[in-house]
Amino acid sequence: MNPAMDIRFFPSSDGDLAYLDTGSGDPVVLLHSGWVDHRSLDAQTKALASDYRVIAPDTRGHGFSANATRPFRWADDLADLLRHLDAGPAVLVGVSMGGAIATDTVLEHPDVVRAVVACSAATSEYQYTDPWAREIQAASARALGAGDIEGWLTAFLRFVPGESRTLDDIDPEIPRRVREMALHTLSKHTPDEKDHLVPVTGTWERVPGIRVPLLTVNGALDAPDLIAEAERLARTVAGGRSVTIEKTAHYAHMxxxxxxxxxxxxxxxxxxxx
Incomplete structure (x- = not known):
């Protein structure tokens, strides 16, 4: 994959943040999952750009965006970008990490959010409890600690099919794309790099105060505890809804x-x- 030809850059206070801005109409922001970048949402960008203004950023530290050199929050980065583009309030559509960013942003910066679609996600305070997912996280950490990039990729890509399937059950183009984007993001970082991300806290106490439409979307084959947490988010927000897509796991959008x-x-x- 090549970067989008019309990728743009927002000069944030801590380096340039990359984003795609295409189409016209009401703004819809597409927020990618961890380790990949805006290209993972190409199918959604193409489907929406005829009717909406689609903004698809690369989260700080991912894709073509700058790494952090000082403390930051992804929700603040997103709000700064939307204000810079005069694109709020916008519908935030996020997958996994991107979904957590969308939920955090409506809590921290409600003025820039029109609605939220959290896919395979709840808030950023969610932690896996499912043994299968926890084992993958542990294997990933061990591989990174040992500098074993292939081992890390092998573990990371297990989330694509989910627990009940293998990569042999998946269109090989999907893990190929995920692998390519993940390697690109990983190459931006060093083992001794400091983690400057500041967590958003007290999210669940504030979720009942969300006053915009909210939808959660889950792949039926995703980790059961994550599905349960996403459905809890939908139940806790007034008028929130949850939809399940069958025969897919964490990357339903792909x-x-x-x-x-x-x-x-x-x-x-x-x-x-x-």
Whole structure:
């Protein structure tokens, strides 16, 4: 994959943050999952750009965006970008880490958020309890600690099919793309690099105060504890809804883009006029 030809850069206070800005209409922001970048949401960008202004950033430390050199929060980065682009309030659509960023942003910067779609995600305070997922996280940490990049990739890619399947059950193009993006992001970092990310705290206490439409989208084959936490998020927000996409796991937007896009466009069309 090549970077989008029309990728742009926002000169933040701590380096340039990359983003795609295409289409016209009400703004929809696509937020990628951890270790990959905006290209993982190409199918959604293409499906939405004819009717919406699609903004797809690379989260700090990922893809083509700068790494952090001082403390930061991803929610603050996103709010700064949307204010810079005069693109709020926007619908935030995030996958995994991106979904947590979307939820954190509506808690921290509600003025820039019109609605939230959290896919395979809840808030950023979620931690896996499922033994299968915890084992993958442990294997990933061991491999990175040993400098074993292939071992880390092998563990990381297990989230693509989920616990009940193997990579042999998946279109090989999906793990190939995820692998390429993950390697690109990993290459930006060094083993001794300080983690400057500041966590957003007290999220669940504030979730009942969310006053915008919220949808959670889950692959039926994803980790059960993550699905339960996402459904809890939907139940806790007034009017929140949850949708399950069958025959897919953590990367439903890549594995079943037609089904995912149908859910997303139905939600967007249901929103009150701005």
């Amino acid at each position: 594995e079943r883009p037609e089904a995912f896009n149908a859910v997303l466009t139905d939600f967007l069309r249901s929103l009150p006029a701005r």
